[in-house]
Amino acid sequence: MRWDAEPMAAALPTTSTATLLPYRPDASAALPPHACIEVVEAPAFVPVPGGPYYALGLMPWRGGRIPLLDLDVLLRALPRSGPANPPRWALVVAWPDGDGRGSAFGALALAALPSPAMVEDEQACALPTDSDLWPWIARSCFRHGGQPVPVLDPARLFGAPHG
Numbered sequence: 001m002r003w004d005a006e007p008m009a010a011a012l013p014t015t016s017t018a019t020l021l022p023y024r025p026d027a028s029a030a031l032p033p034h035a036c037i038e039v040v041e042a043p044a045f046v047p048v049p050g051g052p053y054y055a056l057g058l059m060p061w062r063g064g065r066i067p068l069l070d071l072d073v074l075l076r077a078l079p080r081s082g083p084a085n086p087p088r089w090a091l092v093v094a095w096p097d098g099d100g101r102g103s104a105f106g107a108l109a110l111a112a113l114p115s116p117a118m119v120e121d122e123q124a125c126a127l128p129t130d131s132d133l134w135p136w137i138a139r140s141c142f143r144h145g146g147q148p149v150p151v152l153d154p155a156r157l158f159g160a161p162h163g
Helices: 071-076 154-159
Strands: 015-024 027-031 036-041 055-061 064-069 089-096 103-110 115-120 138-144 147-152
Touching: 015 071, 015 103, 015 147, 027 138, 036 055, 055 103, 064 154, 071 103, 089 154, 103 154, 115 138, 147 154
Parallel strands: 027 147, 064 103
Antiparallel strands: 015 027, 015 115, 036 089, 055 064, 089 103, 138 147
């Protein structure tokens, strides 16, 4: 190999770590690890009358309350017919707040514990077509275990009501 031909970095595949979020038994989304703050087992929450159909309510966390969203309900765009079942797990996520000087927080209901995954450039794929909302809440997608895994943008997901 000639050292002056091209930089070595260009010849190496880019590998990143992602945190897999199982939002239903057969599907996962992902977040970058730095956005994942804390896993809460059997999260308590207070329903909010008039809240978005996909919001379970407000979850007590570190002396305050943060929104707890059900990603599966959001993506299926089917409001619940009765009270929400409590999730087994919730993942607290963070993103830069509007002025860029701090962080905003929210939580996602999970069907199982999150897990790490190594992702390479070759795993990039198109967003799934099972929901019209993926382009609004995901910034990219990769294939893992034969399934597309959208990478969520927390600011978009928690920033505005969907549907």
